[in-house]
Amino acid sequence: MEQTERAVRLQRLISAYQPELLRVCYFYLRDRMLAEDAVQETFVRVWRKLDSYHEVGREKAWLYRIAINCCRDTQRTGWFRRMLPVGAPQLFPQESVTVSEEAIALNMAIHDLPLRLKEVILLHYYQNFTLTEIAEILAISQPAVSDRLKRARRRLCDALREDIFDEA
Secondary structure, three states, rough: OHHHHHHHHHHHHHHHHHHHHHHHHHHHHOHHHHHHHHHHHHHHHHHHHHHOOOOOOHHHHHHHHHHHHHHHHHOOOHHHHOOOOOOOOOOOOOOOOOOOOOHHHHHHHHHHHOHHHHHHHHHHHHHOOHHHHHHHHHHHOHHHHHHHHHHHHHHHHHHHHHHHHHHH
């Protein structure tokens, strides 16, 4: 592939997916700067492999898999485990968006889920991936994705129910 063609293809991917990938990385890393670094590293990796990837229509799942792996690489570092604040994450910053108390409670309940359950909720409900696509992104079986979604929903229902009763 010619360099200008590669550059145009990469620019198209960046324009189409950068905001979504930033949200996913922010959800994983709970820090805007780290999320931006992970997205940048994602596109560096994409640039390196752009010539070898030819599956039209599946590039979104490919990008998400790379982004999630970049986030996991960051989470594995000793620096990340020692330096990241353990407090509650802020909602992803967006311009002029009003957030309800229910949305904040849901966000906090999702944040408290184990990573394995949190990622399937994020990919399915926030990014609208199918179970098959999630299985491909996370490199697990489709029944495992389905099971994780069921467990995550159950935990979220329990957590939100507790939150309601605590306020009463």
